[in-house]
Amino acid sequence: MLNSNYIETLLGIKDAIVTNIENFADESLINVYFELRRDIHECPGCKELTDSIHDYRMQKIKGPPLGEKFILFHYRKRRYVCPACGKRFYENNSFVPRYHRMSSSLVSYILRELKSTSSRSSVARRCNISVYTVSRIFDFISHGKPKLPEVLSIDEFKGNAETGKYQCIITDPKNRRVLDILPGRETHHLSTYFSSFPREERDKVKVIVIDMWKPYADMAQTYFKNAIVVIDRFHYVRQVMWAFDRIRREEQHKFSKERRRYFKRSKKLLWARFFKLSEENQQAVEVMLNLSPRLKEAFLLKEKFLEFVDASNFDDAKKKLKDWYLYVSVSDLPEFNYCFATINRWQDSILNSFKVPYTNAYTEGVNNKVKVLKRNAFGLRNFNRLRSRILYMMA
Numbered sequence: 001m002l003n004s005n006y007i008e009t010l011l012g013i014k015d016a017i018v019t020n021i022e023n024f025a026d027e028s029l030i031n032v033y034f035e036l037r038r039d040i041h042e043c044p045g046c047k048e049l050t051d052s053i054h055d056y057r058m059q060k061i062k063g064p065p066l067g068e069k070f071i072l073f074h075y076r077k078r079r080y081v082c083p084a085c086g087k088r089f090y091e092n093n094s095f096v097p098r099y100h101r102m103s104s105s106l107v108s109y110i111l112r113e114l115k116s117t118s119s120r121s122s123v124a125r126r127c128n129i130s131v132y133t134v135s136r137i138f139d140f141i142s143h144g145k146p147k148l149p150e151v152l153s154i155d156e157f158k159g160n161a162e163t164g165k166y167q168c169i170i171t172d173p174k175n176r177r178v179l180d181i182l183p184g185r186e187t188h189h190l191s192t193y194f195s196s197f198p199r200e201e202r203d204k205v206k207v208i209v210i211d212m213w214k215p216y217a218d219m220a221q222t223y224f225k226n227a228i229v230v231i232d233r234f235h236y237v238r239q240v241m242w243a244f245d246r247i248r249r250e251e252q253h254k255f256s257k258e259r260r261r262y263f264k265r266s267k268k269l270l271w272a273r274f275f276k277l278s279e280e281n282q283q284a285v286e287v288m289l290n291l292s293p294r295l296k297e298a299f300l301l302k303e304k305f306l307e308f309v310d311a312s313n314f315d316d317a318k319k320k321l322k323d324w325y326l327y328v329s330v331s332d333l334p335e336f337n338y339c340f341a342t343i344n345r346w347q348d349s350i351l352n353s354f355k356v357p358y359t360n361a362y363t364e365g366v367n368n369k370v371k372v373l374k375r376n377a378f379g380l381r382n383f384n385r386l387r388s389r390i391l392y393m394m395a
Contacts (some may be wrong), residue, residue, distance in 0.1 A: 046082060173363065244271075248295060
């Protein structure tokens with residue numbers, strides 16, 4: 001059965017009596033006139049009950065958008081008078097707080113929109129209000145200090161806020177939660193934040209997932225004595241792929257224009273795992289590798305390293321990494337020497353990634369969503385609002 005009060009429910013003014021609706025085709029505004037039912041109220045002064053009406057006043061209230069149109073409520077507000085003490089007071093309602101000119105449903109709509117990656121300007125346009133008003137509503141939201149979980153993931157993203165080029169994000173990859181955003185990734189920001197937690201809480205952290213940024217490793221060693229440090233797999237695989245791709249670009253520049261274009265267009269075949277390619281693509285790769293001994297040697301080192309990445313357990317990974325060290329040591333590729341030094345320097349933390357199933361995948365996903373937000377908003381310079389927006393959006 002159709003609810004007889006569906007208009008009031010739809011407009012967010014439940015228990016009201018709609019007396020008139022003005023909706024002109026050539027205007028973007030819908031005027032809704034309503035009032036509440038007469039009821040018995042308690043006097044805020046002497047607590048006596050009364051239903052005596054003193055007068056009426058018309059109040060204009062902005063409502064949530066309805067399609068492409070804006071709603072303006074015209075609320076015929078009733079004022080009561082207490083016969084006992086003579087005090088005059090307005091009737092109670094559930095759709096607009098005292099002294100406000102926006103309905104509670106409009107505020108709820110604004111906060112729902114800010115849960116997405118929409119900019120404040122776009123939300124303001126949809127609601128027919130100013131950007132300042134959207135900011136003022138959002139600034140009432142506050143986020144307390146989180147509890148440290150068993151697994152921590154730390155990464156940076158390019159926020160370009162007032163505090164610097166990079167901001168630091170701290171997440172719980174096990175439960176897929178964003179814990180906090182720091183003003184920067186430098187040592188003093190990390191130390192100030194993590195030293196504020198009691199020692200007992202820090203000792204409960206068992207795993208910390210980071211990338212190859214030394215301040216993260218130093219912070220973990222200083223403040224989390226019981227945790228193992230894990231390097232995210234993407235970041236150490238990237239080091240090898242970068243070395244391989246530098247050689248690919250150098251070698252393809254030695255060829256003729258047509259062959260150089262062919263190498264460039266076929267780079268994804270060279271990046272892929274050889275055994276996963278079709279027979280036709282494997283033959284194409286072999287032809288390209290036979291044209292360049294250096295590229296063929298680099299391709300072998302890349303494949304051997306990815307065999308290490310595919311290791312099933314810690315002991316197998318340790319053995320395959322030593323084998324890869326041996327292959328690099330007998331090769332004559334300077335590009336892989338730097339890569340070798342980096343992998344060797346972070347070896348213990350890299351091997352720890354085979355002890356636990358955690359990575360920075362969730363954190364990188366959050367960073368991608370932050371990029372969309374930043375692009376839509378053309379940047380967020382205010383760090384506190386950037387932090388609040390990310391925490392609110394990912395809550």
